[in-house]
Amino acid sequence: MNKEIRRGALALMLGLSAFAAQAQDKELNLYVWSEYIPDDVIENFTKETGIEVNVTNYESNEAMFAKLKLTNGAGYDVVVPSTYYISVMSKDGLLQKIDKSKLDNFKNLDPALLNKPYDPNNQYSVPYFWGSTAIGVNADEIDPKTITSWKDLFKPEYKGRLLLTDDVREVFQIGLTLNGFSANTTDPKEIEKAYETLKPLVANTQVFNSDAPRLPYLSGDADIGMIWNGEVYMANKEGGNLAYVYPKEGAIFWVDSFAIPSHAEHTEAALKFINYMMRPEVAKECVEYVGYATPNLPGKALLPDALKNSKVIFPDKATVDKGQFQTDVGDAIGIYEKYWTKLKTGH
Template sequence: MKKHTRQSLAALAMTLAAFGAQAEDKELNLYVWSEYIPEDVIEAFTKETGIEVNLTTYESNEAMYAKLKLTNGAGYDIVLPSTYYISMMQKDGLLQKLDKQKLGNMKNLDPALLDKSYDKGNQYSVPYFWGSTSIGVNAEEIDPKTITSWKDLFKPEFKGRLLLTDDVREVFQIGLALNGHSANTTDEAQIKQAYETLKPLIANTQVFNSDAPRLPYLSGDVDIGMIWNGEVYMANNEGGNLAYIYPKEGAIFWVDSFAVPSHAEHPDAAHRFINYMMRPEVAKACVEYVGYATPNLPGKALLPDELKNSPVIFPDAATVAKGEFQTDVGDAIGLYESYWTKLKTGQ
């Protein structure tokens, strides 16, 4: 009798605990890139689930990473790191393993974008968008046909008209590519050579921007420089006339993935949201909003032909093969950051 009572009480406690967890998970804290998830998509999720979404944005992987390091993976339920940041954050204990049983819509994702070196088996991440960083040109001021190489950004006539993303690895990839080196080198001599190559480029640079780089183009502050493909899509939808050029040395490619911080307060809500975002119709809406490439194959199939066949959004295999995806460079990131500081301060 006593044993039965203890078992009943234990079962009741488990039921109440589960109920309490469900009650707590009526809130979700997102920490993501700005202008990356459509408001109506978030509103539809809240209407369907009753989960209120609190949205906080960041303008660089570095800023997100520093904040999560400071809180030891607490404060947010979903983050959107790029490519190699997944492996960095996992090694630092900032991410928790995903429960794949709650992510049935992963079946919609392109296998070519899964099981990457930065997260074998996708234990910690689910790709949301993939895209590129390449050359943006204000076609009203510069003939796009005259731009074919990263080297063109160094032309003296572009002094004070140039934008670079505020991203150490992306900018250094230009210098490395121009010297025939991998974007993922850990060789200090090669990194230093890239630094020396990039020094004249800084003299041309008007602004560093990794928040919304299309805006300086639209305002007329810059006419050429680095930009993400989705920002070109958005700029042209907002009245701009930007051309997107894949340089002959190859573009910079990346994947942004959903991940759950190690001390997320609402992991169940996080999994529900990630699974929701992998619905084909939701993936379609997100591409139409920001113009980045979705890994969601049935979602891509729903897109109108002008988006589905756009080389800006979905580059062909040859263009992708010529470029390079970034990977974790381990302790060598310190070398990059040291030379980056020297580069930006004119040393």
């Protein structure tokens, strides 16, 4: 083969390779919580970039993590884990480092929500929303002023009217908090003590729901219990009358972040999508849709005053300081899960 033919073959191979890469960039597989991104935000991204977004939903971090573990970080291009799951997944090799040089809009994010212990320097994650888990009260049935504490959920009159999120760490945080323990304890005795505290609460529970916990409130299956702040916002938009109470012992706080699985097939498309989601006008629309707090400062500035000043969406510093963010508990998660199974099976 002479030099001219070799050069031609090489050029053809490079051209085909570039074409294949470009074709790959026209698709994005997004694995995300249900009802978390407005449809028109995704549609506008596709119109602008030509990248088709395939959306798959999950209802818990545990389900998402199990799926990614099974595929070794393949099959999806963007996922949205909560807080300490970023740490767990990066340690397991399920996430790739994010090239922030391709994220022009990263500068829009609140520094107070960056560089957290679960992801120093945000090597693996980009915050999307932050929010809380506290007490939801159907104000048509229960006077919200009578509810001030996690202890109120244990009252016998709420038996069969109670909702808990289907989340081991969130539910155990109630038991740990009431005993004066850290939400992130790894001490088996403290976890066991929380289990003993929680047994009567779980016995009173009508439903566990971490998919759309507002729906049992709206249908009348639950009148009080745990709920996320955004679900209260959405429920009231849908005609409900839910109050949101931050318990005096402190609420549960979390951050949901965009991350790219280690074996994502469309990394460039993933980076374009994450950068697009950090545009101020997009961040504003997402808050208006789902009612969680955005870390996007110029996006927050665009919000109407009613949302910007809402303590349900944006709690004040004193409320946040009283609560706790969850961190990775390492192998102790096995202890939590053991007692969680006992709780849910009534043993």
